[in-house]
Amino acid sequence: MTDVPATALEPLAPKPTAEERWRALRTVSRGDLIYRSVLTVLALLLPLLVVLIAVELVSNAMPAVHKFGFGFLAHSTWDPVRGQFGALPLIFGTLYSSLVALVIAVPLALGCAIFLTEFAPRWLRTPVATLIELLAAVPSVIYGLWGIFVLIPLLRDHFWPVARHVLGELPIFSGVFYGPSVLAAGVILAVMVLPYITAVSREVLLAVPPSQREAGLALGATRWETVTTVILPYGRAGIIGAVILGLGRALGETMAVTMVIGNRHEVSASLLQPGYTIAAAIANEFSEAVSDMHLAALFMVGAVLFLITIIVNTLARVLVWRVARGSAVGSTAI
């Protein structure tokens, strides 16, 4: 080995003492401070917005709160002429239709995401992903029209006559099916939230290190088993985050829902019956509401929706915390 002259290895600057090195690690540069402050200020805009919206909803709802109190949540009568308002069918319909939407959308979206990351031929991936994302671009109104002209006739004239032989006995499929129904709304909502869940899930799955995949295959798992036992659990938390995003959309959707749900202030367990959601009611009645009490009642259901969103999100957080303690990829909703 050639001798390296000692001078070549001497550092150009005097070697820092241990003290200096320690201080250097602890100092935060000015750039870092500014960066963090700017981002923090931006982030604080969100709670500000939420507080302002909540204040707006609640303060405008006060006349209804004073008149009805919490009985508002338990009654079903919605009578603008007599000033009697009960929000139970709205709350029920909102939750029910969103549940149906997720039941349909989540398996489909996960299937799509898995398809796009694992099984699709390379040339097919970007076009299909773009097409699915395009679903998010379709205006609500168009979904509504599609629902009226295509989906409802399809469900009523083709799906149900066949399916009733199998499903007709179940209470959730009881009653006469006219078309406009919670089922139709659930299906449309599913289509509308699909692109969000798929887009985020796909990115989450893409980020799973190939080593994980290879390890699964090396242990003898089939490709599908690798997906279910290795990849999906790894990206659990991120996927749940994606589902929550989709759920938010479903809870707040207005136009498309109101065109297919039948707009009936009634609670019914059957998917085939018409129903109503909070967002649809606000959209339908806000512009025309003439009495102050009617307006106050609409603001009150708006505030209730706000509350529902908070509760649902809290539950989802708890779920993620329990489920995702081992997973590393994606959001820590914790």
Place this chain on the structure above:
Amino acid sequence: MTKRIIGLLTVAAGSAILAAGVQAQETVRLNGAGATFPAPIYQKWLLEYHTLHPNVEVNYQPIGSGGGIRQFTDHTVDFGASDGPMTDAQIAAVNGDVFHFPTVLGSVVPTYNIPGVSAQLKFTGEVLAGIWLGQITKWNDSRITALNPGVSLPDQDIVVAHRSDGSGTTYIWTDYLSKVSPDWKQQVGMGTSVNWPVGLGGQGNPGVANIVKQTPGAIGYVELIYAIQNHIGYGLVRNSAGNYIEASLATTTNAAAGAVAHLDPNTDFRISITNPDGAQAYPIASFTWLLLPKQMTDATKARALLDFVWWALHAGQQYNEALAYAKLPEAVVRLEEAQLRKITVNGQPVLPRNYRGR
């Protein structure tokens, strides 16, 4: 990368500001919002008026009668429009600073879809109320067959359709039902949004029309033009004189004539013309109103607005019938001219003494 983004944003912002600055100096822009029922004819008017007077842009958007009243009250628009007149409480909220101007007449018809039945059915007010109350549930109910002896009606459920959104059409419909059925008045009442005992809710006139078109056995109420344009059958309704009348432009104008005969010269035009007198009057008809402030502050805008409204009440009426709106009776227009002259800006009347229109 960051620099490029900042650069792009600056260019975008600059262009936006420039674009905002480049505006025609003489253009007078007026904004109005409100009722959806007259939206087609209002749009026709303002576009025709614009070709006659290119420097005047009257923008009208159909956000709903309640919305129109609210925006008018909050002074975010120059004029409002509503299918139902403002209530006393709402007028008090603007300190009385509003004039109502009827602009066109329209009518609401019962439209239905019964497989195998192509005849034009006859209805009375009580029967219609019974259907919408959920008391009459089958098409071959004796109360319906009694009115239509020659027609063979099937033993089929009636599927009722109504509006889910608040609407002037509902207002007119429930106003009529309240007048002819004490049951209806007591159980439901009238308004732009009511507590419907039965039925599916459709959004907008097309929503109801679609439910009727696509559901065998359905019945709904829509404005005349939607029934015509959608080629769905609509029935005859019995008026207070006992005649079964088909909704048409002539019978709608007749409905107004009956009410107009009793008009006080100082009327505020907040009148209902459902179930009027008149042998050939259609019983479910109504005015729709423009809401203008009594006192305005911008002289140029005030004059432009009143020029437009005057034109609409005179030359504009020639476009009504093609769009299935009935014309205003002459007597009503005369009285509205007098009301227009009362509008002031900064204390002075807007219109000159011998104004004849532009």
Place this chain on the structure above:
Amino acid sequence: MRGRLIRRLFGSLMTGATYGAAALAILPLAVILGMLLVKGAGSLDWNFFTKSAVPFGESGGGFANAIVGTLIIVGLACAVGVPIGVGIGVFLAEFGGGQLGLAIRFVADVLNGVPSIVIGIFAWTWLVKPMGHFSALAGGVALGMILVPILARTTEEMVRLVPNSLREAALALGYQRWRTSLQVVVRTAAAGILTGCLVAVARVAGETAPLLFTALGNQFFSTRLQGPMAALPLQVYVYALGPYDEWHRQAWAGALVLIMLVLVLSLVARTVVRAKRQHA
């Protein structure tokens, strides 16, 4: 042996199922696009893109006011919403480990569930009423408010996916934290952030309810930010709910144009990002 065969068959079955899922997801899009093309393509002519509304009964009218209006209003929304939304997303990913991050994340999810009409009403109270008139500016801000929480969450997800090893490498090379964050982490996540942006902007471009109370709509061509402005989804909504077949045809055509706009935007943005990646 038999066990393995069954597992492989099941695997193939599920693979087929994912093909089916993708097909099922695209099916509504295909049907909707088909519907739009069939009902609307016929109305797309030169006038449609260059002229605004003409009186009913005349021909030669179009949606020029609505097309330009959408571009302006969505542009405004992006100018407001993208920097803030992406910024919050980066905050959550980089500094969001503690209580504050938890709270912000929660708040963003809640905001995602607020119906757009409530945002519209809110924007009306804070922008339209004080200003005394409807405006495109209020519309842009309202749409921006919808963009921000979506972008915050999608950006956070994407930035979080960048492996820590990359961060550590940059720090080891002497980069300060803020430079690491901006020039290394965010740049790596750029493609994913863009995907989130495209999906969010696509959604916002199709919103009707918030614009109803802010931009109001306008029959006339206008580029004034401080006055009412037309927008594609608004105009489509009004025409779709009108009585005339002529209006319905134009509504379908308008919806087709809207989707095409979003498609073009999406393709352009992806190409730009891919090109940058190749240069990087």
